[in-house]
Amino acid sequence: MSLIRMMLGGSLALATLPALAATGPTVGGIPVDFILFALTLLGVALFHNATLYVALTGATTIALYKILFTGFKTGAGVLGFVGHLGHEAVTLINLFCLLMGFALLSRHFEKSHVPVVLPKYLPNDWKGGFVLLVMVFVLSSFLDNIAAALIGGAMAHQLFKSRVHIGYLAGIVAASNAGGAGSVVGDTTTTMMWIAGVSPLQVLDAYVAAVVALCITGYVAAKQQHAYSPILKASHDHTRVDWGRVGIVALILVSAILTNVVVNVKFNHLADHFPFIGVAVWLAILVSMGVRRPDWEILPETAKGTVFLLSLVLCASMMPVEELPSASMVTALGLGFVSAVFDNIPLTALAIKQGGYDWGFLAYAVGFGGSMIWFGSSAGVALSNMYPEAKSVGQWLRHGWHVALAYVVGFAVMAVVLGWHPEPLHRAAELPAPPAATVPATVDAR
Template identity: 30%
Template sequence: MLDVALIVIAILALLCVIFEDLIHIDKAKTTLLLGTISWLLLFIFSPSISQTEHINDALMTNLTEISTLWLFLVAAMTFVAYLNRKGLIENVMNIVMPKKISLKALLFFTAIFSFCFSSLADNITATLVSIALVLSLGLPLKQTIRFSVLVVFAVNSGGVSLITGDVTTLMIFLQQKVSITELLMLIVPSFVTVMLLAALLSIGITGEVRIKKQRNDIATVDYMIAAIFLATIIFTLVANVMFSIPPVLSFLTGMAVMFMVATLYGKHNDNDPILDYIRYIEFDTLLFFLGVLLLVGMLEHIHALNGFMYLYDSLPVSVANYLMGIVSSLIDNVPLTAALLKAEIAMTTPEWLSFTYAVGVGGSLLVIGSAAGIVAMSKVEGLTFATFLRYSGLLLLTYSVGYTMVLLLANAFF
């Protein structure tokens, strides 16, 4: 009976995520509450002392995995929060954007910008910045929605090939299913499909827009911190390949260097303390991940994840991975990825790469399927589940093309 109750709790948590807009309760609150309650029940109804010790060991293992992910995201998001609030990201957009541009060309520019920026920043920050760019253009609603759909797909596609860009990619990497160099192969199919979607969305769109430019005053130390951020990303990739240094250690080191540089250059003062920028990151997202991974760890402990084995036993792995990508548009890709990793399904490198692409990009098919979609829906008035659904056919086509390219390239090289 306890196992049934725990599975019901996990399903309830999933429903709370899906219907977040209807119940008006942040998904971070519901998942964290139900995740902690599920482990409390395991301890309370433990039949013996030896079983309690087993539960405690499982919880400690689960918390270790969560803390590794948490600390990495805290470091990466602190960098981005600092640079964004200082206006450096906005300045970069102003430099690369022309004063006048056609809507078709602007679609491709938006696609490229969202794709590249999401490789460096987390998906939430990349979406916020990209959507802010779209809204600043003052386009009609239909065109704004078209641009927003492109942003969601481009952000999810751009983040999938680097551990700094997508949480699910980071999770798969931390479990040593793929290496950093293997993940870089995903850049080609991801970029091609983003350009394909931009081309399809540009059909029938005409006109030009004028870009209003506003330059922010950037201090020398802010440029130094931007350089430290880029150096940290490069060092993380190189250090892991050459010395097997965990990415979390590299990013924490980079964040520490950022704090020291800001302090030495006089940025640490009562009006603008450098440590305050940790407060500007999306802690609700981090708490959501905590709750989700607690729930998945609980399901793994009670062996409730064996159901995934049936899907992979009854279908070819490539087909099962493709379907998992589609499922990720209904079920958040973080718990989906965590569940499959806990199920310990045996896959080859090409199959893990195809799974990484599927759960990273498949969530774009529905607006509720990814953090990027939910952020876009909250910022763009008129972008709803129904209006986004009109573009799901195009999104499914581009997702399918990208997935096929991943399989072909991965099998050719690995």
């Protein structure tokens, strides 16, 4: 019952936190759209063995309801829905390409034998697991956090003899999201702020909270993992690294990073019209086929998790959220919890449009907050495709409790050390930036 109350409470928060559009039927003052979305999230939490079908049913039901009764911002009826899909197409395509492509990347990395030789360079006790999470954190500061989480998952699979604790899986997701929170190229939400005129130095403040959060969740998760299955201590001097696969991993990651930087700096006005980063990742995969064959066999199962996330992203995009409460430290803290069950891209777009935030606080909140539930971030969904046992909200909350604790403590430390200093978007007028709600080429939707 505590799980049900948690999901209902979180879903009702979605309805009461934003100031909603006045149109459309309501029940107890809550728009029916939000009630349908809350029931979808509750279904995902309770029926974790059928999450794909629950998410698809929820997306279909919400779409039909809006077609028949309320319409969309792009119009009424079927044409309005088609227009809405067109508006969200780049985000959805980028997400699909990234999740599918990075699944192949993680398999290349695992077969490169780098995770097998890694124990020679890591401590043998719980500190080895902690150092691995630090590596994921660092990788995510300049890579897409989906890739960082999957690389961390591949290393953990080898280091812990395929027995990875759910609490440690939550730690990997938290480390990947924390690493991207303070970098304008590490997370879609921070990239959006950068495009809108937020200085990278303002976003960098998020690392004050992110490092604290990493230390807390990393310590607890590493201890959990060591008690469950210690790090593999056997020597692998006979193992040779497959440098061909290492090169493929590097090619895919460099393609993603360069595309992200070039598009968002030079051609950001085109970023909402074409899925640049997704195409770049797949071009790198196809070009490298002659060096090593990708494991195409993993794609059908990966596609299930990908469609699940896309369904939730589509559900969130159809919610009648028009604005947020007044910008404040409390609002930023709340957005972190909302981000665990709601797509953080529209939340960030609304915050940018509203202005008046301390952007370091906002970057940490929307970046790290999704780690609290397995489907709260694309990194969590991607890692859960690799470890299906993680697809349980109850188990994630039970064993990954340290993520929520780390989020709150990190936020509090940041408040004490830096204080709340809201700043305007100083450089917005100097950049050829798109409208505030534009989604950049790289995607980390929740």
